[in-house]
Amino acid sequence: MTHPENFYKYASPSTALIILENSRLRWSSPLLFNDPAEFQRMPRFEPTIAEASNEFPSTLINIASGKIKFDESALSPSANLLLQCVKVLLAQKTPEAKIASALTSRIEDPDAHVISGLRGFFGENFLSTARVMCLTTNHSNDAMWANYADGHKGCVLGFKHIPRLSTPFLEAKKVMYSENPPVVGNGMDFLLYGDTRPLRAATINAVCYTKKIDWSYEQEWRAITWRPEEDSQFADYKFYPDELESVTIGSKASPDTELAVKKILRELYPHCHLYRLVINNGESSRVPIEHCESST
Incomplete structure (x- = not known):
């Protein structure tokens, strides 16, 4: 996936000036987001664990009897223990039907059981310690201007990544939008291999970087870090002046907002580009303006 050259942050007039004056961006816990479904959509398996559970006993029997060539070292500890038990039972001439019956899961709705465990992990403590910076790749989204920049009265701040300074924008990941919770794996793989590192990574991505399709207009990317040592559910982290690539005035x-922005740019961000958003025939475009021009 190609990483965007620039990211944008919509802000109200007052927030934009605070950000520019202090060279700090707010990273917030998802508990403070305007979407109550944030970090609440638990991923799913397809086929489901329930569906895979019906085939799991015969799969283990086939592996144990050599009918399926399989790398047993890849099995989870629990699956491997079951496999060794099956081998012993087969060696004792136990009927396969009896073994299969013994291996049949008695857990009602195993998928709900897994989701319940995930919700326990992604609980309030997890959400409280997460710090998220929400960004977008679109500087001229009318809905974003209306919702996040005080109805076109605010600003859009553009940022770029500086590799030599290891700035965090390169760590941002694209948010994926879907009507249904994302699929992270195959139910049979989960039963055989358990909680693998790739599955854990896919689960984190599914929970933290997916939203319902209704939000797709935001074209969001987000950077996430965790700060268990912080008491507040947000923090304002410094950014380098050179990271600020542009400011677009709504x-x-x-006029007071524009004059204040120009003054700050002259003093703190002399290399930053300044634009004004212009609406012509219902279409918006950015027009460059000089921030070194007279403020009188």
Whole structure:
């Protein structure tokens, strides 16, 4: 996946000025987000664990009897223990039907059982310690201007990554949008291999980087870190002045906002580009303006 050259942050007039004056961006816990479903959509398996459970006993029997060539070292500890038991039972001439019956899961709705465990992991403590920076790749989204930049009165701040400074924007990942919770694996693989590192990574990505399709207009990317040592559910982290690539002033921004932005850019961000959003015939575009021009 190609990483965007620039990311954008929509902000109200007052918030934009605070960010620019302090060179700090707010990273917040998902508990503070306006979407109550954030980090709440647990991923699923397809086929489901319940469906795989019906085939799991025969799969173990086939592995144990050599009908399926299989790398047993890849099995989870619990699956490997079951496999060794099956081998012993087969060696004792135990009927396969009896073995299969003994291996049949008695857990009602195993998928719900797994989801319950995930919800326990991704609980309030996890959400409280997560710090998320939400960004977008679109600087001229009318809905974003309306929702996050005080109805075009605010600004859009553009940021770029600086590799030599190991700045965090390169760590941002694209948010995926779907109507249904994402699929992270095959139910049979889960029963055989357990909680593998790839499955854990896929689960983290599914929970932290997916949203319902209704939010797709945001074209969001997000960077996430965890701060268990912080008491508050948000923190304002410094960014380098050179990371600020541009500021776009909204089409309805007041003259006072524009003058304040120009003053800060002259003093703190002399290399930053300044634009004004212009609406013509219902279409928006950015027009460059000089922030070194007279403020009188």
